[in-house]
Amino acid sequence: MSGNPEALLADLDDLAKALGHGFRDGSLLLDAVTHPSLMGLERTGRGGGRPAQGPGLAYERLEFLGDRVLGLVVAEWLLERFPAEREGALAKRHASLVQREALGRVADTIGLGRHLRLSPAEASSGGRNNRTILADACEAVIGALYLDGGMDPARRFIREAWASQIERVQPPPLDPKTALQEWAQGKAKALPTYELVDQTGPAHEPEFRVRVRVEGCEPVTGTGSSKRIAEKQAASALLRQLGVQVDG
Known part of the structure; x- marks a missing residue:
């Protein structure tokens, strides 16, 4: 990505389209794809991006929010999709749908890896394909959707992106x-x-x-x-x- 703030936001147009949302505040999406490894470099002017502006520049805070939004939407959806299923089975389905592997699959689908803003060291060590980073950033993207547009765009994205997984996932067999x-x-x-x-x-x-x-x-x-x-x-x-x- 370019180091110019306007160009940085423009580079995220494809990601916004994949999310199905036109962001009013593009900086939220920019934060959602910014790895914490870049923060120190940007504070010293060596990261090629916008200056550090305190907490919220990297994706950690948005990840915290997105995790909760994802959990709520999936829980709501499971109650609707499996109306006769007991709490224990629903909990197992829920855990499977919000775990790192499920988030990573969605991140791959929307091409999130190529949009990540990483420090040179993190990028050279394979950060764009790191499953933990991709899962964290995917949660951050959901948080950005929620902050920018409320629950509707977040719910719409989750239901579209997780549609194949919710039909496929089964609760682990009970011993x-x-x-x-x-x-x-x-x-x-x-x-x-x-x-x-x-x-x-x-x-x-x-x-x-x-x-x-x-x-x-x-x-x-x-x-x-x-x-x-x-x-x-x-x-x-x-x-x-x-x-x-x-x-x-």
């Missing part, structure tokens, strides 16, 4: 113990209890047998080379007995 616990809670029953029945075999190759009990159900046992594995086997067996699909 059998967690699935059994959630089943019991859903039936207003006490939590499952596990009891070690016995341990056989030599010390280097033990076999554990564990019994699981849930109120109103026949106890079931499971075996394994550790207590944890035996507990999971017992939980799986009880879930199958109950006709509940077991994920793992």
Whole structure:
């Protein structure tokens, strides 16, 4: 990018179009693509950009805001998209959609890397392709959208940019113990209890047998080379007995 402030803003026209928003305050978008590594250089006049103007020049503050805006919009969207899903599953979907990998994919889609303003050292070390930097800057861009136009442009961008991901993402499979616990809670029953029945075999190759009990159900046992594995086997067996699909 050029060092002239007007030229810097003009260089971001393509990014603004990718975001689907005409910025009234272009400096917000400029801040959103400015890496903190550039701040020290600009304070000394060696960064080739506009002079430092205190907090907010780099993307960190906008990243802080954008993270919250993204979280809210995704939460709102998930409630709408999956109206019958329970809180636990929604939380897992939400975590997947706001994590660094998801943000990085969106950053790639809008070509954010080529617009980043980095110090020479950061640029030479591959900063434009750094997944953490891209994710942080993507959140900052969302913060800039919110500050410039309010929730509507931020929501519109997020829903368009994350559309393919929200359809693809699935909550991580529950392990059998967690699935059994959630089943019991859903039936207003006490939590499952596990009891070690016995341990056989030599010390280097033990076999554990564990019994699981849930109120109103026949106890079931499971075996394994550790207590944890035996507990999971017992939980799986009880879930199958109950006709509940077991994920793992």
